[in-house]
Amino acid sequence: MQASFYKENREKLYAMLPEGSLLAVFSGRDIIKTNDEYYPFFADRNFVYLTGLECKEAVLLAAKDGAGRVNETLYILPPDAHAERWTGVRVKPAEAESVSGVTDIRYENQFINDFRKLAFSGNYGKLYLDLFKLNDREIDRPAHDFKHYVHHNVPFILFGNADPFLRRLRLFKQHCEIEALRKGEEITKEGILAMMRISKPGLYEYQYKAEFDRALNYYEPYPYGFPPIISAGEGNFIIHNYSYTGQAKDGDMILNDVGVNWDHLITDVSRSWPCNGKFSDKQKLLYECALATSDYMFSIVKPGMRMDAVDATIKQYNAQLLKDAGVLDDVANIRKYMWHGGAHHIGFDVHDVVETPEFIAPNMVFCIDVGIYHEEWGIGFRVEDNCLITEDGCENLSAGIPRTIADIEAIMNH
Ligand SMILES: [Mn+2]
Numbered sequence: 001m002q003a004s005f006y007k008e009n010r011e012k013l014y015a016m017l018p019e020g021s022l023l024a025v026f027s028g029r030d031i032i033k034t035n036d037e038y039y040p041f042f043a044d045r046n047f048v049y050l051t052g053l054e055c056k057e058a059v060l061l062a063a064k065d066g067a068g069r070v071n072e073t074l075y076i077l078p079p080d081a082h083a084e085r086w087t088g089v090r091v092k093p094a095e096a097e098s099v100s101g102v103t104d105i106r107y108e109n110q111f112i113n114d115f116r117k118l119a120f121s122g123n124y125g126k127l128y129l130d131l132f133k134l135n136d137r138e139i140d141r142p143a144h145d146f147k148h149y150v151h152h153n154v155p156f157i158l159f160g161n162a163d164p165f166l167r168r169l170r171l172f173k174q175h176c177e178i179e180a181l182r183k184g185e186e187i188t189k190e191g192i193l194a195m196m197r198i199s200k201p202g203l204y205e206y207q208y209k210a211e212f213d214r215a216l217n218y219y220e221p222y223p224y225g226f227p228p229i230i231s232a233g234e235g236n237f238i239i240h241n242y243s244y245t246g247q248a249k250d251g252d253m254i255l256n257d258v259g260v261n262w263d264h265l266i267t268d269v270s271r272s273w274p275c276n277g278k279f280s281d282k283q284k285l286l287y288e289c290a291l292a293t294s295d296y297m298f299s300i301v302k303p304g305m306r307m308d309a310v311d312a313t314i315k316q317y318n319a320q321l322l323k324d325a326g327v328l329d330d331v332a333n334i335r336k337y338m339w340h341g342g343a344h345h346i347g348f349d350v351h352d353v354v355e356t357p358e359f360i361a362p363n364m365v366f367c368i369d370v371g372i373y374h375e376e377w378g379i380g381f382r383v384e385d386n387c388l389i390t391e392d393g394c395e396n397l398s399a400g401i402p403r404t405i406a407d408i409e410a411i412m413n414h
Pocket of ligand 1: 257258268269270384
């Protein structure tokens with residue numbers, strides 16, 4: 001992704017801020033796992049969306065004055081030979097500038113002083129922070145801590161939440177983001193094909209995962225968009241199954257729900273197949289219903305359609321197919337076999353952080369996810385694809401990843 005992408009994202013965000021306001025967006029910090037060990041660092045997605053940088057303890061500070069002029073500064077950790085010898089090289093000012101396009105790069109230990117100078121100038125009445133939390137048990141992030149600091153130390157400043165502005169921007173994907181998703185789909189395909197090719201009764205879920213990892217690691221050291229869901233048989237009835245301990249018995253379905261992070265954009269695709277390479281009659285019956293539902297959705301989704309109609313239509317259409325096939329007694333009971341939603345946006349997050357749209361519009365990208373879970377038959381699976389909204393319809397970005405029974409069986413029995 002070029003610096004111009006991040007620069008434009010920042011400019012669009014600044015345009016939404018009222019005059020006389022400040023904005024601070026934090027990259028995040030290490031989170032302790034145990035003793036002296038930390039969880040792998042994962043930079044705040046909004047910070048990355050605005051800067052392209054994945055470095056820890058960095059801050060983007062912007063000041064929009066009364067005339068609408070914006071000054072922006074990026075604060076990064078200073079060089080530290082000792083720390084860098086142990087834990088890796090820190091991003092340096094020249095690199096931070098070339099990645100982000102921010103020209104004023106300073107060290108993080110100057111941030112508070114600079115902020116106080118701006119705050120006490122009297123020119124700014126409001127500070128915008130990304131204050132969103134998914135629930136009240138979530139730990140405080142640097143934005144929340146900074147809010148407490150400002151509340152106590154600069155009590156005349158009011159707070160604004162930048163999160164809705166960022167969600168509005170992130171709802172629509174730009175050309176370079178769509179290209180990154182396309183590349184991600186190719187790698188996702190490699191990972192899924194690798195699992196299809198080794199599939200046979202007796203393999204454990206962790207052995208499928210090893211094959212998926214091997215395929216992805218040809219491309220990137222840390223290619224995951226999210227922890228891969230790879231399960232077999234009974235394990236498929238746990239929607240987010242991360243145990244990797246189950247064993248595929250002859251006749252079991254393999255389910256995987258996986259994605260790749262390419263240039264910060266995350267794909268999210270589910271494919272399912274019988275571990276022995278041959279769909280049974282019951283597997284075929286259910287799978288054909290799911291696939292026909294997905295195909296139908298890709299034929300009707302287009303700009304102007306209500307967003308909430310996507311999930312509703314997936315359930316209605318699939319319910320009718322299952323009823324016609326004699327599986328479902330009444331379409332009203334579809335939740336017996338369909339356990340989860342059928343559409344969520346993807347992007348910098350796999351469940352992308354966007355403003356919920358009322359209507360579908362071009363350059364949105366969301367999943368079309370059709371899952372059927374038939375416990376009595378022991379068959380659970382989903383078919384999930386990534387739907388890009390075009391000017392007059394939609395495109396299945398993951399269409400190249402085998403999804404028909406004929407294509408899947410051909411690969412598995414090659
Ligand atoms: Mn998924």
